[in-house]
Amino acid sequence: MSEEYGNIKTLIDIMNDNGVEFVFFNPGIDNVPVLETLAAYQAQGEKSPRSILCLDEFVAMTAAHGNYMASGKPQVVSVHSELGTLQIGGALHNAQWGKVPLVFFTESYGPPQRTNWRGEPFDQGTTIRNFVKWDHYLGADEDFGDVFREAFRIATTEPYGPVYLALPREALWSKNPATSPGKKKKTIKEMPTETDTATLSRIADMLIMAENPLIVAGYSGRNLESVPSLVALAETLGAHVLTSDIRVNFPNTHPLAALLSPTTGFGNPLLGKADVILAIDYDMHYASPPSPSLPNTKIIHVDIDTAKKGVPLWGKKPDILLKADSSQAIPALTAIIMRKMSAINREQFQKRAQASKSEHQKLDGEWRTLAMSHAERKPISAHWLSHCIDEVIDDDTIIVNQTISPSTIVAHQIHRHKPGTLLSCAGGCIGWASGAALGVKLAAPDKTVISLMGDGAFIYGCPEASLWSAGLYKAPFLAVIYNNRGYGAIKGLFREKYDVENMGADIASPPDYSLIARANNAYGRMVDDPADVPKALKDCLAMVRGRQAAVLDVRIDPV
Numbered sequence: 206m207s208e209e210y211g212n213i214k215t216l217i218d219i220m221n222d223n224g225v226e227f228v229f230f231n232p233g234i235d236n237v238p239v240l241e242t243l244a245a246y247q248a249q250g251e252k253s254p255r256s257i258l259c260l261d262e263f264v265a266m267t268a269a270h271g272n273y274m275a276s277g278k279p280q281v282v283s284v285h286s287e288l289g290t291l292q293i294g295g296a297l298h299n300a301q302w303g304k305v306p307l308v309f310f311t312e313s314y315g316p317p318q319r320t321n322w323r324g325e326p327f328d329q330g331t332t333i334r335n336f337v338k339w340d341h342y343l344g345a346d347e348d349f350g351d352v353f354r355e356a357f358r359i360a361t362t363e364p365y366g367p368v369y370l371a372l373p374r375e376a377l378w379s380k381n382p383a384t385s386p387g388k389k390k391k392t393i394k395e396m397p398t399e400t401d402t403a404t405l406s407r408i409a410d411m412l413i414m415a416e417n418p419l420i421v422a423g424y425s426g427r428n429l430e431s432v433p434s435l436v437a438l439a440e441t442l443g444a445h446v447l448t449s450d451i452r453v454n455f456p457n458t459h460p461l462a463a464l465l466s467p468t469t470g471f472g473n474p475l476l477g478k479a480d481v482i483l484a485i486d487y488d489m490h491y492a493s494p495p496s497p498s499l500p501n502t503k504i505i506h507v508d509i510d511t512a513k514k515g516v517p518l519w520g521k522k523p524d525i526l527l528k529a530d531s532s533q534a535i536p537a538l539t540a541i542i543m544r545k546m547s548a549i550n551r552e553q554f555q556k557r558a559q560a561s562k563s564e565h566q567k568l569d570g571e572w573r574t575l576a577m578s579h580a581e582r583k584p585i586s587a588h589w590l591s592h593c594i595d596e597v598i599d600d601d602t603i604i605v606n607q608t609i610s611p612s613t614i615v616a617h618q619i620h621r622h623k624p625g626t627l628l629s630c631a632g633g634c635i636g637w638a639s640g641a642a643l644g645v646k647l648a649a650p651d652k653t654v655i656s657l658m659g660d661g662a663f664i665y666g667c668p669e670a671s672l673w674s675a676g677l678y679k680a681p682f683l684a685v686i687y688n689n690r691g692y693g694a695i696k697g698l699f700r701e702k703y704d705v706e707n708m709g710a711d712i713a714s715p716p717d718y719s720l721i722a723r724a725n726n727a728y729g730r731m732v733d734d735p736a737d738v739p740k741a742l743k744d745c746l747a748m749v750r751g752r753q754a755a756v757l758d759v760r761i762d763p764v
């Protein structure tokens with residue numbers, strides 16, 4: 206056991222206290238003591254997180270993001286100074302939007318007297334300040350353990366988010382003895398947010414009175430028990446639920462799940478019909494509202510994050526804003542509604558639910574019929590590919606999804622009802638799915654993990670780095686590429702908004718992605734015939750179950 210690095214031993218104690226299981230890292234010179242000490246702990250079977258080498262920092266951050274989504278546990282990322290920090294890039298934006306409780310640290314870089322172009326002292330934290338909850342440079346007079354404990358406290362206080370520490374070399378290489386547990390400052394645990402029953406009672410009244418209530422859920426499914434409790438709330442009210450694809454918030458197989466028709470354009474028409482919208486844990490980030498609500502629609506917003514950093518909700522303020530932990534608020538609200546509603550209400554809500562059931566069956570059938578009608582269509586359609594994936598997966602398979610232009614198709618053709626079996630990226634940085642799948646598989650080794658992405662996303666995601674780590678750490682996943690040979694979403698936008706047909710954004714003569722897989726000890730396959738898709742998927746999954754990662758490059762219809 207390396208006795209020398211006292212601060213690192215303190216750090217390992219703190220990570221153990223916080224339930225950290227992995228340190229996703231890429232080395233610099235100054236995190237060597239961390240890596241060496243972790244290796245020594247592991248060699249001696251002492252409790253410590255496992256270090257996971259990622260050959261690109263983007264993958265380290267993304268794997269941590271995926272690991273949190275599947276495990277719910279705090280994460281640690283360690284990379285080289287400002288250079289590793291810059292390489293993390295957009296993965297940090299994704300972790301911020303994904304509210305990932307994460308501590309990442311680097312050594313500080315360059316001589317202390319270094320300045321920026323304004324002559325100000327160089328401040329490494331400015332590189333990432335817009336994307337974290339807190340950043341800190343460890344000063345000479347500060348206690349290493351105190352600062353790390355504070356970092357974890359901030360990251361794991363709701364709403365969760367990433368924090369960043371820049372550490373001087375002397376702190377990482379310090380040979381002072383570890384801070385003894387007796388000297389440890391206590392972490393202040395915040396009391397859980399108590400649900401405000403008076404406000405819930407007002408919400409219940411508003412929902413009972415509503416003609417067309419609509420529930421919109423963003424990330425409530427991060428608490429797995431919230432899925433059945435949201436089902437109970439929706440069934441009590443006979444209300445539709447429109448869910449984001451970030452998580453399984455509500456099963457898309459449930460008769461009250463608000464489906465689109467395959468022929469409808471962007472935005473769910475139910476948003477324009479609802480007289481009361483109950484938004485739960487919902488961020489509307491830079492995307493514009495899917496469709497405007499009625500001017501008199503009442504909006505109720507229940508969220509652990511009510512500040513929303515100035516992000517508006519459909520451009521209007523909610524009529525009721527309740528800061529609450531949705532895993533407590535949802536069942537509490539259902540109980541109040543059940544107590545308050547009359548026999549007439551009950552009958553009316555049941556009728557509403559019944560009408561939704563036949564509508565749901567009709568719409569679901571339309572999607573299926575459309576997919577089946579594409580069974581022989583060339584090039585392969587995204588409907589057919591998604592339908593084939595739906596046919597081959599089991600209830601426990603975890604879909605890690607960052608499809609862009611086919612996202613609505615994926616959301617309707619792939620059926621997910623079990624909590625935790627669909628994970629998507631809340632942020633906008635493309636390239637998330639492969640690294641996230643690596644992190645998910647490390648958190649859920651017994652589950653089949655399938656990541657879905659476009660060809661653009663596959664390349665942004667540093668496929669060599671994620672496949673390599675998947676091989677080394679026996680964390681195999683299947684990556685399915687919806688290969689439309691270009692940046693479909695951007696092309697679609699230009700076509701629709703500016704009538705530009707050719708903007709030169711085709712990835713014409715695409716790389717052979719199956720060879721990238723093979724170069725990294727993964728199984729690679731390319732399909733361009735719709736008849737081959739089911740068998741290719743099965744073969745890839747057989748390889749994954751045999752503990753080898755796989756990439757299926759599906760040449761789909763360019764949009």
Ligand SMILES: Cc1ncc(C[n+]2csc(CCOP(=O)(O)OP(=O)(O)O)c2C)c(N)n1
Nearest residue numbers: 609610634635659660661662691692693694
């Ligand atoms: C890192 C990054 N670069 C650029 C963009 C802008 N962008 C948004 S969608 C998109 C196209 C992505 O292509 P692909 O993953 O193949 O999906 P497709 O649109 O073809 O379905 C791009 C380039 C982004 N969001 N993130």
